[in-house]
Amino acid sequence: DIDAKQLIDLRKAQRLYRLSDEIAAEMFREHTRKLIEENISTALEILKSRTKALRGSKVVIEELEKVLVLNELLISLSKHAEAAQFAPGVGPISLLGGEYDGDRKIGDLKLLYRAYAGEAFPNGRLDEKKLVALNHLRNIFGLGKREAEAIMLDITSTLYRKRLAKSFNTELAEAPSKAAFLQNLCEELHFDPENASKIHEEIYRQKLQQFVADGELSKEDVESLMSYQVRLCIPQQTVDAAHAEICGRLFEKVVKDAIASGVEGYDAEVRASVRKAAQGLRLKKEDAMAIASKAVRRVFLNYVQRARGAGNRIETAKELKKMIAFNTLVVTELISDIKGESTTLPTEPVSSEPEQIVEEKEEDEWESLQTLRKTRPSKELEAKLGKPGQTEITLKDDLPFRERADLYESYLLFCITGEVTVVPFGAQITTKKDNAEYLLLNQLGGILGLTNKEVVDIHIKFAEQAFTKRAEVILADGQLSKARIEQLAEVQKQVGLPGEYAQKVIKNITTTKMAAAIETAVNRGRIGIQQVRELKEANVDLDSMISVTLRENIFRKTVEEIFSSGTGVFDEHEVYEKIPADLSIDAEKAKGIVQELAKTRLENSLVQAVALLRQRNRDGVVASLNDMLACDTAVPSEPLSWSSPQELDDLYCSYLKSIPKPEKLSRLQYLLGISDEKASMLQDAAAQGALPMGNEEEEEEFAF
Incomplete structure (x- = not known):
């Protein structure tokens, strides 16, 4: 026992021996630690003893109570009014630095904590006073919060x-x-309701596994499980999930065994086991x-994989x-057994209302396509x-759809x-061909999982390829005649291609041929605007037949023709709007x-005009000159320069003799750089019939 007087006396002894507070505090803590150790x-010795009796368990608790009492006393003294006069180191006890400090001893401390926690539930209820003691014991032992909670969760x-x-x-x-x-009940034990729900589910699952051990659930089993669900307040979705997992695991094994029996092994005994499992x-x-x-789709995919690798x-x-045989002889029977249906009754094909509507709309395709019609068995064949x-x-x-379609x-x-057989010299002969294969195709x-529309589209595609x-x-040659139309109609009948698709193919072929011919004509310059x-x-539809580049070339050629037509006419609306459109x-x-x-042709036209002037080609x-004026209309130009002004005057005179429109003559005067005075003189001379022509007149006189 320790009291205030002893601690004061201990403080005096510390001062007498001139010990520092740090050393004195460490010595005090070490002493208290050894006491609780x-x-x-x-x-621990009693707890680990194999001959432990009821009295031994009580001794364990008593020893731990001593530890807690000492710890509580020291905590109380640390808050005493005269605590400042006490020896240093008074406070909560810790095992740090002692015999039980370290990972190797943590297991022993957990055993003691578990033993004390187990005694905290007298009469099956948690003693509130023990909660504080457990918290102190956890701190003394240096246990983590999660470690202590895990122990308490296990006990509760x-x-x-x-x-x-x-x-x-x-x-x-x-x-x-x-x-x-x-x-x-959860409140009495301080037990989390979520953990309680997990225990309820675990109990239900254990009972379910126990009841289905023989492969089925009896009426009594179902009633018993219902009582567990009601009394333990288990949600229906939890029950459904448990049944789906536990019963589903057993059912999956039965299904896999049935599938593994194969086409020949799916007999009455196997079917009976499937029915028993499905119902039981x-x-x-x-x-x-x-x-x-x-399970079935896994087998289907195996077949598909082997088919791809063939x-x-x-x-x-x-x-x-x-x-297909596996589906008909095993899977179809398997589904009937699962549903408890009679196998003597024909199974109606499953189809949604929209697909039925699609099928009615596509009746014409069904009737015309021979390959598709053959997939529909007659009543006798059915x-x-x-x-x-x-x-x-x-x-x-x-x-994906593409793989299924392939x-x-x-x-x-x-x-x-x-079936085709290769004979000597590389020839091939058909050795086996049976229209019943079309029924298997269906x-x-x-x-x-192909819809009616997808199937019809595939058959149309095949017929379209053959017809094409x-x-x-x-x-x-891309030409249609009456005889060819009749010939195409016969081919269409043979492959069973619907009329609208046949016409589309014919149009595509003729259009393609026409496009090739038009492109050739454009390249050779035989097609203009x-x-x-x-x-x-x-x-x-020329847009699809002639590329943009070729259409631009046609435009370029058309403009070049306008600039070389000799008319001098340039219609902006025609050139800038109508022709591009x-x-x-x-x-x-x-x-x-x-x-x-226009910029290029303008100067070229002047050069050409001078050349023709020298050749006396009026x-x-x-x-x-008209071409030059047309280019100037498109792109207005500055006055042009020429090495011989006399030749520019002669060009003006030649154009003046053609009796042009005044605005054209005025614009030509500007482009040739002729002054108003000279232009007026030349015009007066023309009016008097005495217009000079320079070199031309001299050459004519010399000729005579």
């Missing part, structure tokens, strides 16, 4: 289970509110179908045939083959060509082409 060692979970088992058929069964009873395990139909679907088209078809394969479990969500197309090609479409090959030969307008009036080219880009050509001179 003796208690801990005694408690065990106690909760015991209380639950004890009251399950008595107090809990009779309680008007099961939830209130369970909530009160009391799975929801959708859960049972989901389990079966997963060496040729025939081997691919054989693997797909195996998958009776002979038995019920069709199921279409509930498909590969629609396991493979598999269908591969088998369709096999149906059309049959079932393959169901397994692949024949039509390209018939329309090699006038021909383009005529073709457009005939509803020919007719050629479907960019108006701004067209304007740039015009300006580029008409050519006038035409060249």
Whole structure:
């Protein structure tokens, strides 16, 4: 026992021996630590003793109580009014630096903590006073909060289970509110309701596993499970999840065994086991179908993988045939057994209302396409083959559409060509061809999850390809005649291609041929803007036949013709708006082409006019000057320069003789750099019939 007087005397002794506060405090803590280490060692020795009796457990608690009493006393003294006069080091006890400090001893301390915590629930309820003591003991032992909580959770979970088992058929069964009873139980034990819910689920799962050990749930088992669900307040979704997992695991094994039996092994005994599991395990139909679907689709994908890896088209078809047979003889029966349906009744194909509407709309395609019509068995053939394969479990969500369509197309090609054998010298002969393959093709479409529309589109694609090959030969030159139209109609009938698709193919071929011819004509300069307008009036889509580059070349050529026509006319609305619109080219880009050509042609026209002047070609001179004026209208120019002013005067005189419009003559005067005085003189001379022509007159006199 330690009291205030002893601590004051101890402080005096410290000063007498001239000990520092740090050393004195460490010595005091070490002494108190050794005191509790003796208690801990005694408690551990008894706790680990194999001959431990009831008295031994009490001694363990007594030793730990001594530790707590000493700790509480020191904490109390540290808050004493005269604490300043006490020896240093008075306060909560710690095991740091002592025998039990370290990871190797932490396990022993946890055992002691667990032993003390187990005694904190007298009569199955947590003693509130023990909560404070447990917190102090945790601090003394240096245990982490999570470590202590884990120990308490383990203890309270065990106690909760015991209380639950004890009251399950008595107090809990009779309680008007099961939830209130369970909530009160959690509060008494300071037990988290979420952890209680986990225990409830675990108990339910254990009972469920116990009941389904023989492969089925009896009526009594179901009633017992219902009582557990009600009394333990287990949500229905938790119950459903437990059944789906536990019963589903057993059902999955039965389904896998049934599937593994194969086409020949799926006999009455296997079917009976499937029916027993489907009904006895009391799975929801959708859960049972989901389990079966997963297992079946895995097998389907194995067949698909082998089909892809086959060496040729025939081997691919054989693997797909195996998958179809597996679907008809195993999967279809499996689904009937899961649903508890009679296998003697034909199964109606599953189809949604929208697909039925699509099928009605596409009746014409069904009737015209021979390959598609053959996939629809007659009533007699249906009776002979038995019920069709199921279409509930498909590969629609396991493979992209393109891969599923490729598999269908591969088998369709096999149906059309049959089995082919290679004979000597590389020749091939068809050794086996059976229209019954088309019925298997129909079932393959169901397994692949193809809709009616998708199937029709694939068959149309095949028929369209066949028709296109024949039509390209018939329309090699792109010309249609009455005889060729009749020939194409016969081919269309043979492949069964609907009329609208046949017309589309014919139009594409003729359009392509026409486009090639038009492009050649453009490159050779045989098509200009006038021909383009005529073709457009005939509803020919030139935009798709002639590239933008070629249409720009046509525009360039047209503008060049305007600038070399000799008329001197440049219609901005025609050139900048109408012609680009007719050629479907960019108006701004067209304007740039015009300006580029105008600048180049303007100077070239002057050079050409002078050359023609020297050749005494008066008409050519006038035409060249008109071209120059047209270029100037497009891109107004500054006055032009020339080495011989006399030749510019002669050009003006030549143009004056052609009796031009005044505005054109005035603009030419400006471009040639002729002054108003000289222009007036030349015009007066022309009016008197005495217009000089310089070199030309001299040359004429010399000739005579």
